Amino acid sequence: xxxxxxxxxxxxxxxxxxxxxxxxxxxxxxxxxxxxxxxxxxxxxxxxxxxxxxxxxxxxxxxxxxxxxxxxxxxxxxxxxxxxxxxxxxxxxxxxxxxxxxxxxxxxxxxxxxxxxxxxxxxxxxxxxxxxxxxxxxxxxxxxxxxxxxxxxxxxxxxxxxxxxxxxxxxxxxxxxxxxxxxxxxxxxxxxxxxxxxxxxxxxxxxxxxxxxxxxxxxxxxxxxxxxxxxxxxxxxxxxxxxxxxxxxxxxxxxxxxxxxxxxxxxxxxxxxxxxxxxxxxxxxxxx
Amino acid sequence: xxxxxxxxxxxxxxxxxxxxxxxxxxxxxxxxxxxxxxxxxxxxxxxxxxxxxxxxxxxxxxxxxxxxxxxxxxxxxxxxxxxxxxxxxxxxxxxxxxxxxxxxxxxxxxxxxxxxxxxxxxxxxxxxxxxxxxxxxxxxxxxxxxxxxxxxxxxxxxxxxxxxxxxxxxxxxxxxxxxxxxxxxxxxxxxxxxxxxxxxxxxxxxxxxxxxxxxxxxxxxxxxxxxxxxxxxxxxxxxxxxxxxxxxxxxxxxxxxxxxxxxxxxxxxxxxxxxxxxxxxxxxxxxxxxxxxxxxxxxxxxxxxxxxxxxxxxxxxxxxxxxxxxxxxxxxxxxxxxxxxxxxxxxxxxxxxxxxxxxxxxxxxxxxxxxxxxxxxxxxxxxxxxxxxxxxxxxxxxxxxxxxxxxxxxxxxxx
Numbered sequence: 001x002x003x004x005x006x007x008x009x010x011x012x013x014x015x016x017x018x019x020x021x022x023x024x025x026x027x028x029x030x031x032x033x034x035x036x037x038x039x040x041x042x043x044x045x046x047x048x049x050x051x052x053x054x055x056x057x058x059x060x061x062x063x064x065x066x067x068x069x070x071x072x073x074x075x076x077x078x079x080x081x082x083x084x085x086x087x088x089x090x091x092x093x094x095x096x097x098x099x100x101x102x103x104x105x106x107x108x109x110x111x112x113x114x115x116x117x118x119x120x121x122x123x124x125x126x127x128x129x130x131x132x133x134x135x136x137x138x139x140x141x142x143x144x145x146x147x148x149x150x151x152x153x154x155x156x157x158x159x160x161x162x163x164x165x166x167x168x169x170x171x172x173x174x175x176x177x178x179x180x181x182x183x184x185x186x187x188x189x190x191x192x193x194x195x196x197x198x199x200x201x202x203x204x205x206x207x208x209x210x211x212x213x214x215x216x217x218x219x220x221x222x223x224x225x226x227x228x229x230x231x232x233x234x235x236x237x238x239x240x241x242x243x244x245x246x247x248x249x250x251x252x253x254x255x256x257x258x259x260x261x262x263x264x265x266x267x268x269x270x271x272x273x274x275x276x277x278x279x280x281x282x283x284x285x286x287x288x
Numbered sequence: 289x290x291x292x293x294x295x296x297x298x299x300x301x302x303x304x305x306x307x308x309x310x311x312x313x314x315x316x317x318x319x320x321x322x323x324x325x326x327x328x329x330x331x332x333x334x335x336x337x338x339x340x341x342x343x344x345x346x347x348x349x350x351x352x353x354x355x356x357x358x359x360x361x362x363x364x365x366x367x368x369x370x371x372x373x374x375x376x377x378x379x380x381x382x383x384x385x386x387x388x389x390x391x392x393x394x395x396x397x398x399x400x401x402x403x404x405x406x407x408x409x410x411x412x413x414x415x416x417x418x419x420x421x422x423x424x425x426x427x428x429x430x431x432x433x434x435x436x437x438x439x440x441x442x443x444x445x446x447x448x449x450x451x452x453x454x455x456x457x458x459x460x461x462x463x464x465x466x467x468x469x470x471x472x473x474x475x476x477x478x479x480x481x482x483x484x485x486x487x488x489x490x491x492x493x494x495x496x497x498x499x500x501x502x503x504x505x506x507x508x509x510x511x512x513x514x515x516x517x518x519x520x521x522x523x524x525x526x527x528x529x530x531x532x533x534x535x536x537x538x539x540x541x542x543x544x545x546x547x548x549x550x551x552x553x554x555x556x557x558x559x560x561x562x563x564x565x566x567x568x569x570x571x572x573x574x575x576x577x578x579x580x581x582x583x584x585x586x587x588x589x590x591x592x593x594x595x596x597x598x599x600x601x602x603x604x605x606x607x608x609x610x611x612x613x614x615x616x617x618x619x620x621x622x623x624x625x626x627x628x629x630x631x632x633x634x635x636x637x638x639x640x641x642x643x644x645x646x647x648x649x650x651x652x653x654x655x656x657x658x659x660x661x662x663x664x665x666x667x668x669x670x671x672x673x674x675x676x677x678x679x680x681x682x683x684x685x686x687x688x689x690x691x692x693x694x695x696x697x698x699x700x701x702x703x
Contacts, residue, residue, distance in 0.1 A: 003506070010501045017499070108331065116336025117554050118520035120527065130533040139531035142501065212498050213527065215520045216335055221498045253502040256493075260503075261465075263494060 002136050007257050008250075009133065013142035015249025016149030017211065020204025021222055022229040023156060023241045024197030030173045030236015031193045033092065037099040038080070040223030041106035042198045044214070046073050046205025048110050051119040051214040062124050062206065070203030077198025081191050103219060111216050121209025141210055148207055152200065153242050160238060169193060173236045225252075228271045234284025243282065321360035322610070322617050325382035326599070327368050327375060327393035327403075334370035334519065336550055337395050337595035341417070343588060344596035345392065348603035351583075357610035359617075368394050372402035379403040383410050389617035392602045393417055395595065397439075397467050407431055413624045415602040417595075421471050422690050424646035424676060433627050433645040435601045435634075436594070437567050437676070439468050440475020440691060442544040443516070444678040445651045445671035446565035447479035450541060453669070454563070456511040458488045460538075462503065462525065463516030465492035467692075472516040472543045474691025477698065479678060486700035492693065497521065500528040508702055512539040515546040522546035523555065530558050539563075547656060549593030552663040559656045559663055567647070567674075568597040568636045569654050569665040576604070577635040591664065597635055604634040646676045 025039045049069035054060055080102060088094040123141045130137040160166035171179040172189050180186045212218060225248065233244025248267070255266035274281060326345055329338035342365055354361050364386045366378035375394050382388045383406075390413040394400055400418035407414050408429040416423065416432055419439040423432060450456045459480060463469030469492060477487045489508045493500070504525070507513060513529070515522045522542060529535060535558070544566035552559060570581045570591035580600060584592040592600070609626035610617070617623055631640040639649035651674040654665035677685045689695050 006505045007502060010505055014499050014501065111331060111335055116334075116339060117550060118523050119554055120523075120556075123531065128531075130531070137533040139501075139528075139533075141531065210531075211501065211528070213520065213524050215524075216332070217496065218498070221496045225498070252499075256502045257506050260492060 003257075005134060006136055006138060007253050009138050009142065011250040011253040012146050012246065013211075013249075014253055015246035016146040017204070017208045018225055018229050018248055019149040019242055019245035020152060020207060021201060022226040022233075022245055023152065023238065024200035024204075025226045026230045026233070026236060026238070026241040027156075027169075027193055027200075028197040029230060031169060031176075032190055034085070034095055034099070035227075036194075036197070037096060037223065038077075038102045038106065039197070039201055039226055040219035040221075041103035042073050042077060042201040043205040043208075043222050043226075044110065044219040045076070045106055046070065046202030047121065047209045047212065047214040047218060048114055048119070048205075049073070049202065050206030050209045051121045052114065054122055055119065062121070062210070066203040066206035069206045070199040073202025073205075074195040074199030077202075078191055078195040080198075081194040085194070086187065086190070103223075107216065107219050110214075114214070116216050118213045118215040120213050121206065123210040145207060145211070149245070152204075153238070156200075156238055165192070228267065230281075231271050232274050232281060234281025237281070237283040240281055240283035321362040322356060322615065323362050323364060323386060323388040324606070325379075325386060325388035325391045326363060326365045327378060327382070327391060327399070328365065328599075329370035329395055329399070330365075330367040332370035334395055336519070338368070338370070340550060340593065340595040341393060341395065341599040344584065344592060345599035345603055347584065347587065348600050352607070356607045357613075357615040359610070359615040364388060368399050370396060370399070372398050375399035376402045376406065379406060383407075383412055388412070389620070390414065390606065390623065392599055392606075395598075404429060404432065411620055413620055413627060415606060415627070417598040417602070419468055419471070421676070424642075424644040425686060426690060428644040430645075431624060433605070433624075433641055433647075435605055435639065435647050436598050437544070437649075437651070437674075438475075438646060439471035440478075441646075441674060441676045441678075442565045442567055442651045443472050443476040444479045445669075445674055446514075446541060446543070446563070446653060447476045447485070448483055449563075449565075449653050449669060450480060450512065450514075451483040451485045454512070454539070454541075456485060456539070458486050458510040459512050459514055459541075460489040460491070460507055460510045461487055461514045461516060462491040462493065462507070463543075464495050464518055464521055466495055468518055469516045470693050471691040473514070474696060475678075476514055476516070476543070478691075478696050481696070481700070487698055488700055488702040490693075490698055490701070493521070493525075495521075497524075500525045501532075504528045504532050504534065507534060507538075510538055512541050515540065515542040517543070518545045520551065523551045526555075526558065541565075545594055547665065548595070549591040549665065550595065552593075552656065552665070553590045555663060557658075560658065562656045563668070564654050564656075564665065565651060566594060566654065566665070567649055567651050568594060568601075569652055569667050571654075571659075571664050571666050572636065572652070573667075574633070574635070574637055576633060580635045591662070601634045601636055601639070605630060605632050605639070608632045642675060644676075648673050648675045650674065 028036045046069040050065045053065050127141045131140045168184045229244040229248050233240025256263040328341040368375035392415045397418045397420035408431050414432050416434045417436050421438045461473040463473045540562045542564040547564045608630045612626040613622050628641045637650040639647045651671045652667045653669040655668050657666045
């Protein structure tokens with residue numbers, strides 16, 4: 001019983017982490033039809049920003065660090081989109097290659113600035129004591145992380161469904177040509193969404209830091225997980241990213257607990273099935 | 289790209305320097321400097337160790353004014369990026385383009401295995417760091433000598449220490465899911481169980497495991513957990529282990545890279561009291577290390593660990609062999625014989641080599657303590673002259689298959 005409860009909670013916390021990672025990826029993919037392979041690197045950059053700032057300024061708390069890192073990574077993402085990606089608008093393959101190249105540049109820059117060692121992101125003092133759940137011990141921070149992911153999901157839902165900006169983004173996702181025809185500044189929208197997506201990744205990187213730590217190769221470890229979530233959940237669908245994150249959280253956790261040798265096979269199998277039998281993902285729409 | 293340019297520049301600079309210096313070197317045999325190739329991963333996930341390897345070797349040569357046994361030395365450093373195919377290409381470059389006389393490195397077993405046959409075929413004396421057991425056991429090469437240890441060589445003494453001194457009866461092992469982790473856990477299990485202990489659970493985690501939560505949650509209750517991890521994995525596992533409140537329930541012990549000095553410098557009080565094993569510690573009290581460790585710390589602001597010491601020891605062994613052969617590196621066979629026949633006082637203590645080319649030297653049981661405000665691996669026990677075969681009969685030992693996930697078979701696993 002303890003096994004199922006603890007691993008269930010683990011799955012939830014990993015799912016929360018994956019949502020913070022992949023919601024931005026899904027947003028960008030949905031609007032821009034761009035597999036942004038820099039996304040893992042944005043996430044890692046956030047983790048490094050958090051790790052370094054928390055190490056150098058002991059009074060700082062993780063929430064402020066996450067906000068700061070989110071803004072910084074959003075700015076970097078915005079510049080990258082404005083200066084490079086827009087120039088390759090008509091060349092989707094080129095865009096993907098550029099994002100891949102950018103991810104290598106970021107990871108090498110991180111290695112150059114901060115060295116090859118793991119740098120911890122400390123768990124907030126007030127959340128260090130484990131929580132007792134049904135008599136079992138569970139790290140408090142992981143529970144808080146699930147809360148963060150749900151809060152982020154609600155905020156994004158309101159942004160997309162209840163604001164004018166959200167309506168424009170949805171219009172762009174559904175039919176880019178038509179949106180442009182009715183006067184929506186799609187190009188500016190691209191930049192906004194790219195900043196937003198990168199920013200969520202950056203902030204998510206800090207929030208995931210106490211679990212993951214900042215280390216070279218973090219980007220490469222996270223990017224495939226984002227891809228799986230988005231493909232499973234459906235491209236451009238917030239609900240898809242949310243549900244997909246938690247499904248993958250459960251599959252990954254129980255897969256590695258029950259069949260550790262097959263952890264990666266179990267992780268990728270659902271993705272292969274989805275691509276084969278439901279290419280638009282669980283919540284994606286056909287066509288568009 | 290930058291690496292090959294750097295190599296090119298250093299190659300050109302070295303050649304120019306050598307031609308200037310040549311008249312003064314008339315007493316040395318052959319022409320030109322001794323060319324040493326270093327294979328180290330300076331980018332990618334193994335970069336932390338690879339960079340330390342280069343720093344320490346460069347420091348070694350600088351201390352000797354780039355002269356070993358009276359002959360100038362040129363170091364050509366190549367970046368393997370931690371990728372076997374790249375290691376192979378770079379090894380070929382070092383041998384065929386740079387004409388190196390010997391090679392030091394590389395770090396990872398899969399890199400070393402990728403170049404082993406090539407270096408044997410080209411007859412290049414190689415001072416290895418990688419720990420893959422069979423390179424000095426079932427598939428030895430006459431051109432290879434290992435100054436560090438096999439994967440399990442340091443685990444044996446710790447296994448005995450766990451039973452005899454720490455009185456542990458049940459232990460859980462967790463290791464990275466590749467040869468290094470398998471071999472280290474296998475060796476630990478064998479000695480621990482031969483001494484009457486029980487390994488009740490073996491966990492292997494993928495090399496790239498972002499979240500250790502699901503693994504930590506399945507750890508069974510035991511006296512201790514043995515970490516057979518490399519790089520940053522042990523560090524990240526340990527943090528989650530503490531978050532789950534497990535550190536108060538069971539002790540943590542570790543293999544030679546689990547709490548390396550390169551990991552310790554980013555840790556806090558949570559590491560205190562953890563017992564690990566290695567053939568080196570920055571705290572070692574021997575004449576060579578009394579000079580090396582403080583000098584390294586002064587220059588780079590942190591303690592040298594496994595990786596830095598490995599190339600420094602390689603340098604010391606090479607220097608001894610060069611002295612014995614009067615720096616005649618052109619006679620490769622003579623050099624290799626001298627390397628394997630040498631007994632050298634190094635920063636890790638006195639080492640010699642067995643007939644397969646693996647180092648026989650002291651292995652130290654260490655405990656993390658705080659000294660001058662930083663975390664260090666204090667030596668608490670010294671196991672003298674540990675061989676890769678431990679106390680087992682060599683012939684019997686080699687009849688067994690190499691340690692793996694399933695060997696030795698785990699008989700005491702708890703359901």
